[in-house]
Amino acid sequence: MPRILYLVHNLSDPAVGRRIAMFRQGGAEVAIAGFRRGDAPATTLPLDAVVELGVTHDGRMMQRLGAAVAAAWRAPDWAKSLRRPDVIVARNLEMLGVAQRLMRIWDVAPTVVYECLDIHRLMLRHDGIGGAMRALEQRFMRNVxxxxxxxxxxxxxxxxxxxxxxxxxxxNKVFAPGLAAFGSNPALADQPSVLRVGWFGALRCKASLAALDGLTRHFEGRMEVTLAGRPALTEFADFHGAVERSPHLEFRGSFRYPQDLPELYSAVHFVWAIDFFEQGLNSEWLLPNRLYEGCLNGAIPIALVGTETARFIERLGIGVVIPDVSQTTLIALFEGMTRERLRQLAADVAAQDRALFLCEAPECVELVERLSGSKHAKAELEIAA
Incomplete structure (x- = not known):
């Protein structure tokens, strides 16, 4: 059984818990070390070995880098409680720096894996700061x-x-071992009098909130939007106030993953898969969790033209791709949404193979085997430009 040490920037991130579960499903023994974000409570991750390295804050990359430097300096002390891992998986750049320090602690250096699920805006700047950040990343990746x-x-x-x-x-497929039932689009069961859009997960795009608010006000009760998840309050002037003032927006708070997904998505016709948080950069390149969650449970994805999300659904022949989120575009989309078109869009999503959206045990085994044998592996992913 390979031993994985998972270094994470945010112990409270639900995605961290899911990745740990995937490693364990794949046959690995897992320990974790990382930072607690802001005032989040102490971690309750189901692991015997959890090392908390300190506190960091949302949206403050330089503070996080400083905390990581301090943690790396102290590594010979806090790593004494850990067995030597076969693999160190470092989630994000700052934790990759910590991994470099840990490699020198044990007589036989573990394999190092860099988990980079977002490209931070600092990495994409065309100035000295961006160049320095990329140079730092390249230096850290020498042993990856x-x-x-x-x-x-x-x-x-x-x-x-x-x-x-x-x-x-x-x-970012749904990882839901043991989940027996999945949701379905309500348009397949009845003829709706109200169209419902769901925006779930990490809520961090003020442009999306404004667009959805304006859209529902135009339709005066014939459209409703449900929000659920974790809003990034630093990105909104007044998230909760804006929702309370809007007559057709509803915020349901956080939800349990994966237990609540079928009910959550079965209550809406569409899933909002648009994000302007890092417009022109990360927002155009990512494939968000809500895309996979929504499609698995029958919701029709709405994506923005030119994004990787749009390419994904266009390849499958599902969903709706729009050129922008102006009120003119959104109003035209939903005013033209006949019952027949709605039902066909829902049927197209329902006809897809669940394996496109659902991560199951064989993929977890493949992942652990790939990581634990990565010293001898060759390049396996070639993606055309």
Whole structure:
């Protein structure tokens, strides 16, 4: 059984818990070390070995880098409680720096894996800061055997350009072992009098909130939008106030993953898969969790033209791709949404193979085997520009 030490920037991130579960499903023994974000409670991850390295704050990359430097300096002390891992998986750049320090602690250096699921805006700047950040990343990647990323666009637009070790693509599919039932689009069961859009997960795009608010006000009760998940309050002037003032927006708070997904998505006709948080950069390249969650449970995805999300659904022949989120575009889309078209769009999603959206045990085994044997592996992912 390979031993994995998972270094993470945010112990409270639900995605961290899911990745740990995937490693364990794949046959690995897992320990974790990382930072707690802001005032989040202590981690309750189901692991015997959890090392908390300190506190970091949302949206403050330089503070996180400083905390990581301090943690790396102290590594000989806090790593004493850990057994030597076969593999160190470092989630994000700052944790990759910590991994470099840990390699020198044990007599036999573990394999190092860099998990990079987003390309931070600092990495894409065309100035001295951006150049310095990329140079730092390249230095840290000298001892990396494989990179994990979640979208082909990250490979095409970043790693293929700036250079990287072999890349292993792990999409943001739903990981739900034991979940027996999945949702379905309500349009397949009845003829709706109200169209419902769901925007779930990491809520961080103020342009989306404004667009959806304006859209529902125009339709005066014939359209409703449900929001659920974790809003990035630093990105909104007044998220909760804006929702309360809007008569047709509803925020349901956080939800349990994966237990609540079928009910959540079965209550809406469409899933909003648009994000302007890092417009022109990361937002255009990522394949968000809500895309996979929504399609698995029958929701019709709405994507923005030119994004990787749009390419994904266009390849499958599902969903709706729009040129922008102006009120003119959105109103025209939904005023033209006949019952027949709605039902056909829902049927197209329902006809897809669930394996496109659902991660199951064989993929977890493949992932662990790939990481634990990565010292001898060759490049396995080639993505056309």
């Amino acid at each position: 055997q494989v990179v994990i990323t979640s979208s082909p666009a990250f490979v095409r637009n970043y790693f293929n350009i700036h250079g990287a070790p072999p890349v292993h693509l792990v999409e």
